Amino acid sequence: MSTDDTRDAIMVATYEALCEEGYSDLTAQSIADRTDRSKSALFYHYDSREALVADFIEYLIEGFDARVERTREQPPLERLAAFVDWFLADPDDDELAFHTAFLELRAQAPYNDVYREKLRESDDILRTVVEDILRDGIDAGVFRAHDPESVSALLLASFDGARIRQFTLGRDEYLETVRAETVDRVLADVLAADVEFPDEASFEFPRDDRLVDDDGTTDTADSDGTTNAADDDETTDAESDTENTASNAEGDPTE
Amino acid sequence: MSTDDTRDAIMVATYEALCEEGYSDLTAQSIADRTDRSKSALFYHYDSREALVADFIEYLIEGFDARVERTREQPPLERLAAFVDWFLADPDDDELAFHTAFLELRAQAPYNDVYREKLRESDDILRTVVEDILRDGIDAGVFRAHDPESVSALLLASFDGARIRQFTLGRDEYLETVRAETVDRVLADVLAADVEFPDEASFEFPRDDRLVDDDGTTDTADSDGTTNAADDDETTDAESDTENTASNAEGDPTE
Numbered sequence: 095m096s097t098d099d100t101r102d103a104i105m106v107a108t109y110e111a112l113c114e115e116g117y118s119d120l121t122a123q124s125i126a127d128r129t130d131r132s133k134s135a136l137f138y139h140y141d142s143r144e145a146l147v148a149d150f151i152e153y154l155i156e157g158f159d160a161r162v163e164r165t166r167e168q169p170p171l172e173r174l175a176a177f178v179d180w181f182l183a184d185p186d187d188d189e190l191a192f193h194t195a196f197l198e199l200r201a202q203a204p205y206n207d208v209y210r211e212k213l214r215e216s217d218d219i220l221r222t223v224v225e226d227i228l229r230d231g232i233d234a235g236v237f238r239a240h241d242p243e244s245v246s247a248l249l250l251a252s253f254d255g256a257r258i259r260q261f262t263l264g265r266d267e268y269l270e271t272v273r274a275e276t277v278d279r280v281l282a283d284v285l286a287a288d289v290e291f292p293d294e295a296s297f298e299f300p301r302d303d304r305l306v307d308d309d310g311t312t313d314t315a316d317s318d319g320t321t322n323a324a325d326d327d328e329t330t331d332a333e334s335d336t337e338n339t340a341s342n343a344e345g346d347p348t349e
Numbered sequence: 350m351s352t353d354d355t356r357d358a359i360m361v362a363t364y365e366a367l368c369e370e371g372y373s374d375l376t377a378q379s380i381a382d383r384t385d386r387s388k389s390a391l392f393y394h395y396d397s398r399e400a401l402v403a404d405f406i407e408y409l410i411e412g413f414d415a416r417v418e419r420t421r422e423q424p425p426l427e428r429l430a431a432f433v434d435w436f437l438a439d440p441d442d443d444e445l446a447f448h449t450a451f452l453e454l455r456a457q458a459p460y461n462d463v464y465r466e467k468l469r470e471s472d473d474i475l476r477t478v479v480e481d482i483l484r485d486g487i488d489a490g491v492f493r494a495h496d497p498e499s500v501s502a503l504l505l506a507s508f509d510g511a512r513i514r515q516f517t518l519g520r521d522e523y524l525e526t527v528r529a530e531t532v533d534r535v536l537a538d539v540l541a542a543d544v545e546f547p548d549e550a551s552f553e554f555p556r557d558d559r560l561v562d563d564d565g566t567t568d569t570a571d572s573d574g575t576t577n578a579a580d581d582d583e584t585t586d587a588e589s590d591t592e593n594t595a596s597n598a599e600g601d602p603t604e
Contacts, residue, residue, distance in 0.1 A: 116460065118373060190459060193459075194456065194459040194460070197452075197455075197456040198453070198456045198457075200452075200513075200517050201449065201452040201453045201456050201517070202453075203517040203518065204445065204448075204449040204516060204517060204519075205371065205449070210517070210518065210519060213517065213518055214518050214519075214520070217514065217518055217520070243526075244526050244529065244530050245530065245534075247511075247522070247523060247526040247527060247530070248507065248526065248527055248530040248531070248534070250510070250514070251507050251508075251510035251511040251514055251523055251527045252503065252506050252507040252510055253506075253510070254510035254513065254514060255505070255506035255507055255508065255509035255510025255511070255513065256502075256506040256510070258455075258509065258510065258513065259472065259505070259506055259509060261459055262455050262456070262458040262459060262465070262468065263458065263465065263468055263469050263472055264459075264465060264469075265469070265472070267502070268502060268506055271498075271499050271502040271503065272502060272503055272506045274499065275499050275500065275502070275503040275535075276503070279500075279503070279534060279535050279538050280530075280534050280535065283534050283538075
């Protein structure tokens with residue numbers, strides 16, 4: 095098995111262990127148990143649990159980059175709508191498990207410089223994605239002139255706060271209300287005069303195929319790094335997944 | 350010592366232990382060590398660590414209620430400005446320590462029904478505070494007609510997300526940017542035509558005197574449940590504290 099395959103196997107096992115056990119209870123043993131490797135083999139690849147978790151965040155970032163790449167040819171307004179839908183989708187049980195574990199991990203960042211550095215990298219990428227969409231929309235004339243950096247920061251803070259309040263409190267209305275108010279009060283301000291924000295995006299923000307199967311479930315046997323998404327839907331071609339099943343089981347993609 | 354004094358002593362010790370050790374490492378022993386009581390005496394009052402932590406959230410809620418009460422006579426626009434300043438204040442080290450510990454605790458809510466129930470209670474109160482301000486502002490004619498419940502949910506989600514991103518990533522710009530964008534894009538929409546949002550609030554949202562001294566430091570010896578805030582400033586009378594020192598060391602007040 096190649097080094098890439100080994101990393102994939104460890105990363106998928108880490109994802110599963112996080113979903114099933116949370117971050118606090120995550121051990122090298124629980125990760126090793128989900129691979130055909132021993133705990134000591136794990137430490138051949140990673141010096142510490144911290145190094146492994148940091149590489150896991152890096153792995154999510156790489157996956158997120160690849161997923162964003164698949165949406166680049168779509169029009170900016172549709173990309174923004176797909177991003178909003180993806181971020182504020184009501185999580186299923188698997189997604190909730192990962193959101194929860196990832197929030198535990200994020201809560202360690204103030205104590206942990208390695209995590210903090212990786213999460214900053216992830217924040218940079220997430221902000222850049224939204225900024226690029228906003229900038230492309232200004233160029234295309236669908237958005238008015240505005241400061242994409244500031245609006246991107248506001249959108250991410252609102253969506254992140256809504257999602258954290260939703261799943262820690264079990265209050266779905268945060269997702270719906272914040273989406274509606276953001277469209278009415280923030281995006282209405284940003285959209286050009288004759289442009290309306292779509293009620294529903296025309297495509298689904300791609301899932302991380304390395305971690306989640308077509309049916310939204312996790313399955314290590316298939317998670318070998320290859321893409322197994324069905325690309326047979328005419329409206330989206332090879333650009334994106336089209337299944338109606340939950341797509342963001344990886345949750346906070348890069349954070 | 351009365352039951353109230355005992356509870357105060359345990360609650361202040363819990364606050365200090367959380368700030369110094371975080372939530373994950375919080376033990377009954379570390380709390381007992383900060384009081385003149387034994388660990389077994391602690392369990393005379395609380396059946397479990399969970400019951401103690403749940404009562405700690407309740408204690409924060411009670412304190413928050415009392416603090417809000419002290420601001421009721423202020424004009425709605427000033428109350429909103431004070432609330433925004435308080436929520437989005439750049440945290441000092443003590444505040445950061447508490448925010449961090451409290452986020453760890455919040456991250457347990459999806460696993461823990463007792464915490465979740467208490468955090469919901471806290472969410473209700475926080476939302477009601479903002480809704481009351483917005484409703485009073487509509488009645489007073491300083492805000493346009495709008496749905497206070499939805500706007501309150503958006504403001505809390507944005508502010509919460511901004512603060513979490515700020516302190517987990519160490520990126521202060523989230524606080525400043527989200528404040529400015531909220532004023533320009535959300536509140537501009539809500540304020541009546543001739544009303545401007547104040548650059549700075551005319552009073553400071555009161556601190557929790559039970560947990561934090563006038564100088565912003567924690568001191569159990571003085572934390573006997575009595576108010577030790579200086580009330581000698583003419584402009585605010587007995588309604589609120591006026592010190593310029595950091596006021597929200599209790600951080601997420603009720604969550």
